[in-house]
Amino acid sequence: MTTALLAIDVGGSTSRATLVDHAGNCLGQGRNRGGNPGSNPPDLANAAIVAAVEAAIADAALPGLTIELALLAMAGPKFKAVQDQLETALKALGLTGPVVFTGDLQAMVASVTAATNGYCIVCGTGAGAVRLRDNELDAVIDAAGWLLGDAGSGYWLGHQAARAVTADLEGRGEKTALTSAILGDMGIELNDDRLPDGRPVPYRHFVDTIYAMRPIELARFAPMVIANRTDPVAARLLAQAEDYLVQDFSMVFDRELAGPVVLGGGIVAHLSGLQSRISEIMRGAGQVPDIRLVQDGSVGAVVLALRSAKVTVDEAMVQSVITSIAAHGLRARA
Template identity: 40%
Template sequence: MINVLATDAGGTSTRAVILDQTGQCLGYGFAGGGNPVSSGPERAAASILAAAEAATDSAGRQPADVEQILIAMAGMSVSGATDWVTGLLAARGFPVTVTVASDLLAIFSSGTWQQNGYAVVAGTGSAGIRVRKGRVERTADGLGWLLGDVGSGYWIGHRVVNAAIASLDGRGENTALAPLLVAALGIEHSEVPGPDGRPASLRDVIEALYSLRPVELSRFAPLAFEATTDAVARAILDDAVLELARLFSAIRSPDLAGPLVLGGSILTAQPLIRDGVTHALSAQGFTPEVRRVPDGVVGAAVLALREAGVSVTAEVFERIGTTLARLR
């Protein structure tokens, strides 16, 4: 009986599952961020190893029992070398051959056993893919906070911060986002001007924001959802819907039908955005079956089995999801 280890290595967490060729999940493990780009190779490798060992331990297996390993991670890492992780895994008895797959393909494969369709993810960042015959045929966005990630948590959070600062600075519309931002930063509101002529609380807000990494602005995206009756906040969210619909338009092909798999907290946990996007697609004449997934670990398992030569049918796919749910 073949045992494969599938790992979904994200920027903030890593999930691993060991399963057999029938799709029966035998063990599950969880650890910290496993992406070498965002976490650094050493820390990422340690997280992947920790999740892998937790999965094998819970399955009652030894590392040597694993015959194949697949790691799904962000696209920037897919084409790179894997020696940053294979050496550590091999030292603990795991196979030295590791296959790396796209995290977006894992998200898609978490939502369907079919091999044609689409996936759009909007969490901290955003991206979309078109999948044909089990391969990524087209990718849009996923370009990071500087160049893209439209409609993402970062994108929304950045606009929340800009609108709030403009309001506090007197350059923009009054918006409920301003006091929400001040409170979120734990700053006491004050209109008393400082030596530079700015209110003290505005100076404190500016200093606090500049102490953050740009991508950390995503933490302020929830403020827009707290203030949906505010015109400025609602405009930000409406623009996010528009941008995500455009993102899908960039990957859509008229000759390819299939499900649309949605991932990432902005699309899976925020009905206003999700419903807005599906309505926009419907207006374009596209009404796919929409499926939501919490992460890519089921898809990583699907891809690992296929890499091992196993045909993943609807029955196998269902078994992966059902048995994994019991282990989580």
Template identity: 30%
Template sequence: MTTLVIGVDGGGTSTRCVVATESGEVAGRGYGAGANILSAADPGESLRTALLAALEGLSPGAVAAGVFALAGSESARERAGILAAEAWRACGLAGRVEIVPDPLAAFAGATEEPSGTVLIAGTGAVAARITGRRLARRADGHGWLLGDAGSGVWIGRRAVQAVLAFLDGRAGPTALLDAVAGHVALREEPDREAAAGHGGAAAPMTTQRVVQAVHGGIAEVGPAWLGRLAPAVEAAAGEGDAAALEIVREAAGRLVSTTLSLGPGPGPLVLAGSLLTEPTLLAARVRADLGGTLLTARDSAAGAAALALHGTVPDALPAHRKLIA
């Protein structure tokens, strides 16, 4: 029977799972909703969903090990361990499972090198120094309420603040008003349809509506609700909106500052997370400010599976290279 390992990447917006063979072949993939231990609505269910989908048609008894890279796990390690173990058992798995910080999997998903630096900017944001496939030091990654400067949630919050400043008369007009208004209206859609059915008219955009929508959205789906505004900020910045350009400029500055706070070190610098791996204005600015040779992360779930291989296969480097190719 072919030995299998599992890698899971649980972020604020989505969860991805990869099942790999000992030779580095991908045997299965699965996806779920966000599994950030600190902010996701139901991280345990997201893990189970992704695992079951990835294991479809495979024998759970062939799985020797798994590595779960879960955002927020360092701040809530005990809860992360419980949720991972419950999801693991619920899928009929008996091998060992390990929880690792998400920067470690992001780095391993881009390079087989054992040491280097990684900057992640997606729903959250963190920079980390990796030494011998272990997290040696990190900067930020403190969650949406206390940190994650330059992240998607941070950008979304700044967009809402810019709109509130305009509505209050504290700042000039911004194209972000339409984006935030659309986001608010989308959440209010059922109530708006009910009002229209009774002859009601759409209410004007007010600070009260915006604030209520933000608090309601976060309560329902977590801070990732704010992060959904990040693409709108990128689009508005591309069209020259002053407020959006300032948000992108500040976000890039925060991310670069977080990375440089780690100091110089050996090995490659990996950029990970949707805000830095897509061709965004933010990514271009971060790359220009950091300079040097930068690697782009490919698949953090595959990186987590590669880490599981290193704990299972005597010489895992060839399989690692193949898995992330």
């Protein structure tokens, strides 16, 4: 019989489950679509998380596997009904211990450092910033979900891009390369045909398609904003996203609290001036900038799961987890 810890990195677009032993060795991994109930229908969110766990268990292929503890690193609001359903489902898969919930920004920090003081800025499907003090959340800005916040996030970029395309098609906004890029991605022909009411046919097709999507799916347009960053409209959106994140950091930054600044999420690396602007704020407070980019947020979920199981995690352990997960991924692709 093998006892494992289960760490689940739950995002708005992707859920990743990792099984590890108490030394942080990766035993199995699985992934599925977004499992965040704040940005996905609760039933679909639960199903995605469970499917990712099932894939991790199948990948581990260990007879008699029991799961001592499950930790979920998740952005945004938590829903009690979803938690209860998820706990029942995980117990059916071999969970014998508790289900622990923590924030995705805490997991981001733990993905690159064992430091218990510091900062994290995340910009993926969602966005926000936190300050950690003695391994506890000391301040949080934004990370409020797509409906109420996440300014500068992948969702925000996609939403703003869709609004720009709508304005372009109707002739009340600036021409932008995002129009052809996004319509092409959606399979909508860009032409000059008009409806009886005078509106462009592509406009009507675009609007109908957008309203048939779940709101969070607008994040799919963010990569097109990045790919067309020389377009004036796209450039302004990226600049505004960067401004939002700098503002978030400024609000959580404490000039008396030194520590690394961790940047995570699929969008953050494409905000070209972000690191230099953060460095400027830190230097102005007399601190030496230590900015680290997260490559794999699931590492932090594992680190937090280990800590929840009373395992002492130092810098060497964090590096060991990073190495083990990367090696497992390479074996899986071989």
